Amino acid sequence: MKFKYIDFCEEARNGRLTGLKCEDCGNFVFPIKGFCSECGGNNLRKTELSKKGTIETFTIIRIAPEGFEPPYIVALVKLPEGVTVIGNLEYDPDEADYSLLGKTVEIGFKSIKGDKYSGGDGISLSFSLIQ
């Protein structure tokens, strides 16, 4: 059985960040997909990814898409596996500065209410600074 988005969401609801590992070339595959982006193989095994990573970059969204209340922070976080993930940094935008770059965060999940164009409700990763 292929591991699909619905399974990713189910794992997330249970607190697990899930990706795939290519058994042929060793590449970590995230977001999940049917074939490895590096070698093209489909010998992919479900794997739990680290829930800690470092902030690579971030922005404070001040003009938001309809349905979102600015300001809020979106960040890219790099995991020890080499995978980059996107999510919301749970941090006061008024206090945010570039000293946040390189800081370690813990990864959690939050449910996002969908709109009529989103295909239902969704999940966003949330990042919290580890003190």
Add this chain to the structure above:
Amino acid sequence: MYHMKIKLIVFENEGRDKMREVAIVGVGMTKFGKHEETLVEMFSDAAEEALMNAEMTPKEIEALYLGNCLGGFEEGQINLSPFCASGLGLRDIPTVRVECACATATVAIREATIAVGSGVCDVALAGGTEKTLGMGTPFATRTFAMGSDSRYEGFTGITFPGVFAMMAVLYSRRYNVPLEVLKEKMAMVAVKNHRNGAKNHKAHFQKEITIEDVLGSMMIADPLQLYDCCPFTDGAAAVIVTTLEKARKISPKPVVIAGTGLASAGSLMDQKDLPRLRAREKAAQEAYRQACMTPNDIDVCELHDCFTIAEIIASEGLGFFEHGEGWRAVDKGETDIGGKIPINPTGGLKSRGHPIGATGAAQTYSIVKQLRGEAGELQVDGAKVGMVDTLGGDFSVVCNLILKRGW
């Protein structure tokens, strides 16, 4: 100048290199800005100008490749291509709507090039039409963000200014350019493109701005400010492509499509080497390979400056400058008209405006005018080869065209 590793050997067995040579014989575009006309009417106006430009009639068009991204949201109109053909009095011909986010119209032109090149038809119309102003900023921002990965990225509330803001920070870190210094050079990109756009009577914004204007404007997505961002706009643009053989019979100045490149990448998280963009490097290499050219051969370029940092990143990805050096080139004026490689002499997306599904055709319009020597005050002297670069989504698609004089 940075040299890409480009295979210049043409493999005779590769079908794609056996195609007929294709040229542009007519270009047209509406003014970009607020329009009362419908999506179909705007495209009709652009196509009519292109037809007049080519001294052709609509009945000579054998296929339509129509770019449009958001018609369903803008006018409640999908399935736009047959209506755009009908707007030109055409029925019976094959029509296709093309959608590749902001790269849409360039991809439509590439599809038309392939159709003519392969012999499916002899004359094709390609371009795009888009009306984003009527949606208002929050909803337009929502629909534009649909170009990112809706499952894994969209629920974070990411926006395209936000994506490029994150790239500006990454660029600063990776190449060790203090963010304040980079911000000032980014502001210089905006100043240059507005200076050019002020002389482009079809641009959305036709006014010059200062570095202080940029750095004093409202914050959109830190560190990008309002004047780092291109505006939402309405507009349409169209080009007519045919075989070079036919083009030489009907046009004194046919513009040859010497190379095209189109490459894809997955979501933002699939990118491994940011702020370098894999799709752009792949697309550009293919375009250079087909044209048997290198970045040194390009005399003028219209590239995807949706945000100021995007121009700097693109100028490196296309091979005009080393990675991490594009910001210096802006400072030295190397991208000005009269500089080493004039970039966005018509004002770019920044000043011309960005009606997403039409942008690539407007860029192509501008390069064709440059190569023909019809760019007026914005003319790059002696331009013989030009390049179009259009990026879609958060780096998931890039399309490049290399155009050269065919006379």
